[in-house]
Amino acid sequence: MAAISRAIRSCAAASRRSMAASSKEVPADVARAAAAAAARRGRERDREGGRRVQWVFLGCPGVGKGTYASRLSRMLRVPHIATGDLVRDALASPGPFSKQLAEIVNHGKLVSDEVIINLLSKRLEEGEEKGELGFILDGFPRTIRQAEILEGVTDIDLVINLKLREEALLAKCLGRRMCSQCGGNFNVASIDIEGENGGPRMYMPPLLPPPQCESKLITRPDDTEEVVKERLRVYHDLSEPVEEFYRARGKLLEFNLPGGLPESWPKLLQALNLEDPGKERSAAV
Ligand SMILES: [Zn+2]
Secondary structure (H helix, E strand, O other): OHHHHHHHHHHHHHHHHHHHHOOOOOOHHHHHHHHHHHHHHHHHHHHHOOOOOEEEEEOOOOOOHHHHHHHHHHHHOOOEEEHHHHHHHHHHOOOHHHHHHHHHHOOOOOOOHHHHHHHHHHHHHHHHHOOOOOEEEEOOOOOHHHHHHHHHHOOOOEEEEEEOOHHHHHHHHHOEEEEOOOOOEEEOOOEEEOOHHHOOOEEEOOEOOOHHHHOOEEOOOOOOHHHHHHHHHHHHHHHHHHHHHHHHOOOEEEEEOOOOHHHHHHHHHHHOOOOOHHHHHHHHO
């Protein structure tokens, strides 16, 4: 996947150059970089003897993408690459770069395409060194430009768009807590809302921490109501064209979360035509 990360970088650079020249035409150097990447990728794939899934998860911040993506990645034996984690890791490393990032993130703004692409490229290179054969991306692509760059350099098999009702989403975001000691993620929101148009009631129980974490819970600075609402607004503005991009290519799978994880997980697997191997094992025992 070094080929992918190299191509992502060169396409991003080419697309920056071409955007300065013209904002409409598909530039020849982007097309060349994409074709070269495809050829390299084919050779690498032959050497590796096939690959696993290359999926993308879309969905509002707080919808639970990370939970579903990480479960699926364990099941399908591919890494779950969350750009949010890449950004948080970068924030935690010392230096002026992390200070600039903090300014952006704490105001609910999105990190630029260039920064995200660089972080992702670095991550894919590291993965390739470890022999990774696929990925589930979470939080990328976030803009139409990122989607174009990604589509030019690799075959994304499927894009899963997770959706959750707005009121549940807001409550979930505001209920997020992290343990300041072990880094565990929890949610104190207990969601119980009437069904829409006679539909089923939506119930999502809180995900409470174990006793040793209870007194160490913190709210992330970007989880205030004002910042969450701004984040959702920015997300919708940017993501609609990204959804449309994949819909037009027949790659978009829309999935409305019916509730919490126990309800949603089997239905998601069903929608993906997957069997839960954990379930088979426990049935066999
Ligand atoms: Zn803890």
